Every structure is written in structure tokens, then in C-alpha cells.
Amino acid sequence: MTETTVAGQQMAPWWKTATGYQIYPRSFCDSNGDGIGDIPGIISRLDHLRDLGIGFIWLSPVYASPMADNGYDISDYRDIAPEFGTLEDFDRLVAEAKARDIRIVMDLVVNHSSSAHDWFRAACASRGAPEHDFYIWRDAAPDGGPPSDHQACFGGSAWTWVPEVERYYLGHFSPEQPDLNWQNPELRREIYDMMNWWFDRGIGGFRMDVISVIGKDVDAGVYEEGPYLHGFLQEMHRETLAGRDVVTVGESWSVSPETALSYCGRDRHELDMVFQFNHVTAFEDEVAGKWKPKPFDLRRFKAIFATWQGVMAEDGWNSLFLSNHDLPRQVSKYGDDGTFRVASAKMLATVIHLMKGTPFVYQGEEIGMTNVRFERIDQFRDVETLRQYTGKVAAGMAPETFIAGANENGRDNARTPMQWTAGAQAGFTDGTPWIEVNPNHRTINVAADRADPDGIFAFYRNLIALRRERPVVVAGRYLSFAQDNPAVFAFARDLDGERVAVIANFTGTPAEFDVPDGLAGAGTCLVANHAPRSELSGRITLAPFEAVAVLLAARGERDTQTEGAT
Ligand code: TEU
Ligand code: CA
Numbered sequence: 003m004t005e006t007t008v009a010g011q012q013m014a015p016w017w018k019t020a021t022g023y024q025i026y027p028r029s030f031c032d033s034n035g036d037g038i039g040d041i042p043g044i045i046s047r048l049d050h051l052r053d054l055g056i057g058f059i060w061l062s063p064v065y066a067s068p069m070a071d072n073g074y075d076i077s078d079y080r081d082i083a084p085e086f087g088t089l090e091d092f093d094r095l096v097a098e099a100k101a102r103d104i105r106i107v108m109d110l111v112v113n114h115s116s117s118a119h120d121w122f123r124a125a126c127a128s129r130g131a132p133e134h135d136f137y138i139w140r141d142a143a144p145d146g147g148p149p150s151d152h153q154a155c156f157g158g159s160a161w162t163w164v165p166e167v168e169r170y171y172l173g174h175f176s177p178e179q180p181d182l183n184w185q186n187p188e189l190r191r192e193i194y195d196m197m198n199w200w201f202d203r204g205i206g207g208f209r210m211d212v213i214s215v216i217g218k219d220v221d222a223g224v225y226e227e228g229p230y231l232h233g234f235l236q237e238m239h240r241e242t243l244a245g246r247d248v249v250t251v252g253e254s255w256s257v258s259p260e261t262a263l264s265y266c267g268r269d270r271h272e273l274d275m276v277f278q279f280n281h282v283t284a285f286e287d288e289v290a291g292k293w294k295p296k297p298f299d300l301r302r303f304k305a306i307f308a309t310w311q312g313v314m315a316e317d318g319w320n321s322l323f324l325s326n327h328d329l330p331r332q333v334s335k336y337g338d339d340g341t342f343r344v345a346s347a348k349m350l351a352t353v354i355h356l357m358k359g360t361p362f363v364y365q366g367e368e369i370g371m372t373n374v375r376f377e378r379i380d381q382f383r384d385v386e387t388l389r390q391y392t393g394k395v396a397a398g399m400a401p402e403t404f405i406a407g408a409n410e411n412g413r414d415n416a417r418t419p420m421q422w423t424a425g426a427q428a429g430f431t432d433g434t435p436w437i438e439v440n441p442n443h444r445t446i447n448v449a450a451d452r453a454d455p456d457g458i459f460a461f462y463r464n465l466i467a468l469r470r471e472r473p474v475v476v477a478g479r480y481l482s483f484a485q486d487n488p489a490v491f492a493f494a495r496d497l498d499g500e501r502v503a504v505i506a507n508f509t510g511t512p513a514e515f516d517v518p519d520g521l522a523g524a525g526t527c528l529v530a531n532h533a534p535r536s537e538l539s540g541r542i543t544l545a546p547f548e549a550v551a552v553l554l555a556a557r558g559e560r561d562t563q564t565e566g567a568t
Contacts, residue, residue: 017207017249017274018319019476020057021355021466022107022362026327027064027086028072030365030420032431039419039430041087045098047422050448052102054368054459055466058249059099060209062327063109064092068118070178071156071385072417073109074211075116079196096204105206107249112193113212114179122180125171126164136189138172138181138220150223157389172220176385184216184234194241201242207249210273214254226256232264235272244271251275251321255283259313266318275321275360281306282329292411293390293404298336300488300508308493311358311480320359324350325367330415332364334373337547338510343370343446345547348461348531349506352549353491355465356504356529358480363462366420369451370458373415374440379405383437384413421447461531468528474500474553483521489513490544494521502528504551507544516541523554 031043041064051059063073066081073083082092096106115122124133140149140161148161154176161170162177172181182189197208217231218224235252243250250273252265257278265273284302287294314320324332333339337346347370355361376382379391379401387408394404408414414437421443422429428443440446451457469475478495490513491506503521507513517538527534529551535542538552 014476015249015274016057016105016247017360019470020105020360021055021469022058022060022360023051023054023056024060024062024326024362024364026062026072026365026417028436029417029430031422032433032435035431035433036085037431037433037435038085040085041082041091041095045091045095048098048102048104051104053463054363055463055470056104056363058105058107058206060107060251060362061109063111065111067116068178070116070176074111074175075114075118075179076111077116077118078120079115079193080199093203100204105249106204107207107209107251108200108205109211110197110208110213111211112182113215114173114175114181117173117178117180125180126166129167129169132188134167135186136183136192138183139167139169140172140220141169150220152223152225156386157393174215174218174225176389178385181218182216184230190234190237194238197238197242201246201248205248207251207274209277210250210252212254213252213273214256227254227261232270232272235265236270239271239273249274251277253277255279259309262310262313263318268317275319277321277323277326278310280310281324293394293407295411300491301486304482304485304491307357308480308482308485311482314359315479320357321362322354322357322359323362323364324354325364325416326362327364327416328413329364330411331371331373332367333370334415336508339370339372342510342547343372344456344458345531345545346510347458349508349547349549351458351462351465352504352529352531352551353506355462355469356475356495356502356551357493358476358478358495361466361469364416368459368462369421369446369448371418371421371446372440372442373409374418374438375409376405376414376438381438382408382412382414384417387412387414423447423449461529465529472502472528472553473497474502478502481520483518484515487515490515492518492521499556501554502551503538503554504549505538505542505544506549507547510546512546513544513548514541515544521554523552525552525554527551528553 028039030039031047032039033042064082064086065076066078066083067073067076082089099106121133121136124131125137143149148159148170152160154160156176160174163170173179174181214227215225216234217228219228252273254276257276265276285296286292310320332350333347337350391404395401419428419430419435419439424444424447427435428439451459474495474497478497481494483492489509491508493504495502522539524537527536532545532548535550
């Protein structure tokens with residue numbers, strides 16, 4: 003490692019060495035006993051995040067909202083929901099975070115607003131109102147029905163009739179989330195002005211909700227990655243992002259290795275990163291989606307990550323995550339939330355944090371929080387789960403079958419309150435939480451995990467520090483190994499003659515592994531969730547969910563020949 007490289011890394015954008023942490027405000031920390039997490043609650047827990055070493059928080063929406071979709075339905079883009087606090091609280095959050103070297107990245111939800119937004123109220127009152135054209139309206143079909151069969155993501159028709167204007171409007175997610183009409187230049191101006199208003203308040207960037215849907219061509223039935231998308235993103239960049247030291251991550255369920263660089267290639271002037279979901283949708287039914295999961299296959303999983311690492315090898319930048327507020331808990335989904343909970347949580351973190359890109363930790367992941375098990379539909383809160391339940395049970399599905407699916411893949415898994423202590427309501431609230439706490443908070447909680455030097459938190463802190471301290475973790479080339487092995491995820495990272503070898507057993511049984519030449523050698527153990535290894539060679543037996551990363555001592559002429567290196 004040379005001086006120049008270190009200096010070079012320091013000059014890289016801050017978000018390439020930083021680790022992100024997602025907060026779902028409703029579920030993080032309640033300061034006033036109303037059962038709902040809030041901004042003062044977040045401020046009271048910032049030291050936990052400073053200790054973890056993260057560089058920025060992605061804050062799920064805190065804007066004014068009737069909360070049909072917990073804030074992904076915004077009724078005022080320039081105000082804070084009263085249950086979360088005030089603009090003064092928000093400014094204090096930005097300042098208190100900054101004092102701990104943490105930036106605040108907000109959620110930008112501009113594919114749709116809330117149906118309670120003033121714009122939408124005006125739009126529904128008269129066709130002549132200027133705001134009418136801020137939304138997407140179509141006439142009824144000849145039979146009076148909706149203009150197309152398009153179904154809303156959360157169930158039912160995507161079209162809703164408004165008698166006052168005798169037209170249908172589009173709600174691609176739900177009727178409470180009417181789609182904004184990006185074709186209207188005044189609407190775009192409003193959005194850019196609003197973004198600049200938040201930047202001027204000192205935020206560190208935006209995560210952009212379902213951004214790949216804004217360029218849709220409704221009449222052609224093209225919703226994802228429509229023909230206007232990149233023109234709008236380039237305009238947005240010119241009007242808001244250019245010249246600012248901020249980070250942008252666009253969420254897209256449709257982005258593919260083929261289209262990724264059209265969002266974040268260096269000459270595109272659009273976004274810094276995308277959240278892609280290929281590793282999630284690969285294990286879902288093509289039609290029934292997450293309600294009908296496919297069995298996990300490590301070979302496919304590895305191939306997807308290798309492809310994305312390859313696509314971003316020279317240009318663009320990956321985001322790295324297994325969890326967010328829409329997904330089940332990663333230790334339950336990809337690891338083992340029983341016997342091997344701690345080992346498998348650490349194993350998954352090792353793989354994600356040592357790839358090239360910016361890792362995102364979802365609240366509670368750093369202590370190995372698990373899925374929850376609800377028995378009755380009235381315990382669920384998520385709009386998607388509740389609407390799909392109504393639809394599917396009406397269509398004949400047994401309620402128990404649906405509930406089993408929701409326990410496995412539903413969004414409420416990620417939304418049960420953060421488990422701070424073993425005490426009442428997990429230390430999340432003094433009142434009654436808006437959604438039940440997971441009963442396992444008696445053993446799985448921040449206080450217990452942090453008190454354990456071998457805890458998951460300590461392990462994450464080490465991984466996050468490695469990224470800040472070691473250029474090879476940030477910038478090293480990614481090389482795949484043993485791609486056909488169904489049990490072991492193995493890769494290397496290379497920079498300036500340094501190689502880090504990463505080997506992880508994805509199963510709950512011991513795995514015999516023949517160390518490939520490219521990973522063999524002796525050196526310094528950087529990460530281990532079992533006994534540290536400083537030498538990798540020959541046939542090794544990995545313990546269940548064992549993960550290890552070794553910084554190999556420099557070999558004069560390192561053999562860079564690898565199997566299917568990306
Ligand atoms: O999610 C995008 C999205 O497509 C989700 O509906 C996703 O498919 C689903 O959660 C998987 O079960 C974003 C937000 O992350 C989500 O919370 C919002 O509900 C949605 O947009 C609408 O704003
Ligand atoms: Ca509260």
C-alpha cells in the first residue's frame with residue numbers, strides 16, 4: 003500500500019468509504035410514549051450509531067403524511083409529520099449527527115404523493131385547476147370501467163374514479179398514493195425546488211423511492227424504466243445535484259446489469275448508485291412474487307453478485323445490502339435465526355461488507371434481529387400485507403396459508419420495534435407500540451449484544467472500520483472463486499499487490515473446502531466468526547456458517563489467474 007493510494011482514497015467521495023445505516027423512524031425509538039418512534043428518539047440514540055462507525059443515515063420518510071404507507075405517501079414535502087417531530091427537531095438531528103461525523107440522507111418519494119396532498123385535493127376539485135395536470139388522469143373505457151387492467155402494487159385496480167372531474171387517476175401503488183405527472187414541467191420545478199430546499203438545510207443526499215417508475219409511458223403500459231426516465235434524471239441532476247457534495251441512491255426493482263450504468267455511469271450525470279434487487283427477485287415466483295418464494299440457491303446468488311461486481315468494476319458504484327424496511331430480516335432469510343443466529347449474522351455481514359460498493363445496515367441487523375411470528379391478521383400493520391390478504395383470501399386462499407407467507411416474507415418483519423433492552427417493550431417505548439415487539443427481545447437486544455465482546459455489534463464495528471482504514475476494501479478489484487460450490491461463497495479483493503481472501507460457509511453443516519490457489523497463503527486474519535485463521539491452504543473444514551477474511555502476505559508474482567474472475 004503506497005502513500006499515493008492512501009491519499010487517493012482520501013480524495014474519493016466520502017460515500018465510498020462510508021457505511022450507510024437505514025432508520026425506519028416509526029420503529030426506531032419513541033421519546034414521548036405515544037408508541038411511535040420519532041426524531042427526538044433518533045437523536046437520543048445517535049451515540050449507538052457513532053460507536054458502530056457508520057458515515058450516514060438513510061432516514062425513511064419523516065415528512066407530513068396520513069401514513070397510509072407509513073410515510074411513503076407524503077402530504078407536505080416541506081414539513082415533518084407531527085408524530086415524528088418538527089422541522090426544528092429535524093435541524094437538530096442534522097446538527098447532532100454532524101457532530102458525530104454522520105450525514106443525514108433523506109428519502110425522496112416523488113413518483114407519487116399522498117392523496118391528502120393539497121395538490122391532489124385541488125386536482126380532484128376541477129379539471130381547470132393548475133394542479134390537475136400534476137397527476138395522471140384518463141377517461142373511462144367505453145364500458146365506464148378503468149382505462150386499463152393495470153393492477154396496483156398493493157392490490158386492486160391502479161385506477162380510481164373521481165366523480166367531480168369525471169376521470170380516473172393512476173395510483174400505481176395504491177389509491178392513497180396518486181402518481182405524479184412528471185410530464186408536467188411545473189411539477190418537476192416544484193420537486194427540484196423542494197430538493198434544493200432540503201439540501202440548503204444541510205442534508206447529505208437522497209435515497210430515491212421507486213425512481214425507475216417516474217419515466218413511465220402509461221398508454222403504452224410501460225411503467226418501469228420508461229422512455230422519459232433518464233431525461234428526467236439528467237434534468238434533476240442539473241437542477242439540484244450538480245456541484246453538491248451529496249450522495250444519491252435510486253431504488254429500482256427493474257434495473258438490470260444491462261441498464262445499471264445508464265443510471266450511475268460517470269458520464270451520465272444522474273445518480274451515484276442504485277439499489278438493485280436481482281438477488282431478491284431471483285428467489286421469487288415470476289407471477290406471485292414474494293408470496294411464493296423459490297428455494298434459495300447459493301450458486302445463483304453468487305452469480306448475481308459477481309455479475310454486479312463486474313458491471314461496476316470500472317464505472318458506477320454498487321450499493322450492498324440484504325435487508326431494508328420492505329424485506330424480511332436477513333438472518334432469518336439467508337442465515338439461521340435459531341442455533342446459528344450469531345454465527346450466520348456475522349457470516350452474512352462479512353460477505354456483504356467485503357464486496358466492492360457501499361454497504362447499508364438496516365436497523366437491528368447489527369444485533370441480529372430476526373423475523374417475527376404473528377398468529378393473527380390483526381397483528382399485522384403493513385398496507386401491502388393487509389390488502390393482499392383481503393384479495394387473496396377473497397380469492398380462496400386459506401388465511402393460515404397467507405399468514406405463513408407473511409411471516410416469511412412480509413414487510414412487518416423489518417418493522418417491529420428496535421430491540422434496545424430486555425425490558426418492557428424492548429426499551430422502544432414507555433407506551434403501547436404501534437406494532438408488537440418481537441418477544442425474543444428478552445435475549446436479542448442492543449444492551450445484551452453490546453455487552454458481549456464477541457457480539458454481532460462488535461463484529462459489525464470491525465467490518466465498518468476496515469472499510470474506513472483499508473483501501474483494498476474500498477477500491478480492490480473483485481475476483482470470484484469456486485462459483486460452482488453450492489455451500490461456500492469465496493472471493494478475493496485485490497489492490498496494489500494486496501489480496502484479501504474471503505471464504506464463507508452459507509450452510510448450517512460443516513463444509514469441506516479445497517482452497518483455490520488464488521486464495522491460498524498465509525497472512526493476517528482481518529475477520530473471523532470462529533477461531534481466527536492466518537493460513538489458507540489445501541482442504542479446510544469450515545464450521546457451520548464460518549466466515550473468514552485473510553489479508554494475504556504479498557506474493558512477488560501473484561498469480562492473478564482465477565476461475566471466472568470478474
Ligand atoms: O418500494 C418499492 C416497491 O416496489 C415495493 O412495493 C416493493 O415491491 C415491495 O415492498 C416488496 O414487497 C418503495 C418503498 O421502499 C416501499 O416501502 C413503498 O411502499 C413503495 O416504494 C411505495 O412508495
Ligand atoms: Ca413518539
